[in-house]
Amino acid sequence: MKRSYLIVILALLAGAGVFVASHQIARQFCARNLARADDDLLWLKQEFRLTDAELTRIRALHHGYLPQCGRMCERIAAKKSELEGALTDETNFTAVAEQKLSELAALRAQCQVQMLRHFVEVSQAMPPEQGRRYLAEMQRRTLGFHEQIEQSMSESAGHAHGHH
């Protein structure tokens, strides 16, 4: 009985070892070979099963969009530091800070419009079904986050109103 226990426990340990080792080897091998750090568009190609011609068109759109996106990011960053300056200089919330906040919001909205336009262009370069899926996924990934926050805030506000 004691010997049997020992055999079964050793077998279980050996099995667990074999499982963990083979799992890790396959995981690392697969992750290393499938992920290419030099290509931003790898996910698009794999997820939406793009042909080389479609990917070439999308790559051109992507490279055209990146500098615009970079310029917009720089403007947003500059506006943010202006806002921070306006907020730290005074103890009160000033008209200048309010104006900077509005400008920042406008810049962010402008950036979002530009981004969504790019998503639409990319979706049009894909087969229709994949394009719809891409657009829905990108909107969910980029705008859904805000919707979640707004929803959670309106829910908590509703609870707060209920208590009063």
Place this chain on the structure above:
Amino acid sequence: MKENCILPEDETLRALLREARPAPSLPPRFEENVWRRIERAEAADASWLDVVARWLMRPRLALAAVAVVAILGLGLGWQDGYQLARHDAQIRYLAAVAPSSLR
């Protein structure tokens, strides 16, 4: 002492005797059947743990179990690796096209 001494004539006699009484040939798969009967007799009063341990001690079964576990591990590892690579690629694309300040 004298009786134990083997004479050449005795060897001849023994060979003759051996030929006169030939050993019957064993039935087919005799050894396998003997082992099976022994196992059956042992299994009659063995617990499930003993049965499992006995199974694990058989090289063929142990190898098969190792192969199954390794294939399972490789398959699940491959699937995990694929998901990980896909997730990383997705994050990379999102970071390129959608600034984090907008997300």
